[in-house]
Amino acid sequence: MPLMDFISAFVDLRPVASGAVGHCPFHDDQHPSFGVNKEGNYWQCFSGCGSGSIIDFWMKWKGIEFPQAVAELAEILGVVK
Ligand SMILES: [Zn+2]
Numbered sequence: 042m043p044l045m046d047f048i049s050a051f052v053d054l055r056p057v058a059s060g061a062v063g064h065c066p067f068h069d070d071q072h073p074s075f076g077v078n079k080e081g082n083y084w085q086c087f088s089g090c091g092s093g094s095i096i097d098f099w100m101k102w103k104g105i106e107f108p109q110a111v112a113e114l115a116e117i118l119g120v121v122k
Pocket residue numbers: 065066067068070074086087088089090091
């Protein structure tokens with residue numbers, strides 16, 4: 042599953058040339074500072090919340106550590122890592 046499809050299930054995204062933008066779910070965002078890069082398959086908050094892969098997103102979203110995020114995503118996405 043592409044990163045953008047996954048994140049759009051949790052964040053309201055608007056399509057742009059590079060992928061999509063929306064309000065960052067990790068801070069009180071008055072502007073759409075949150076971007077998803079389709080080609081690079083990564084997300085980024087321009088206000089400094091961070092950036093990264095689907096695993097980084099899930100860690101922040103759930104407030105969990107890396108191994109748990111990987112395990113949960115494997116279950117959600119139905120893949121074995
Ligand atoms: Zn942010």
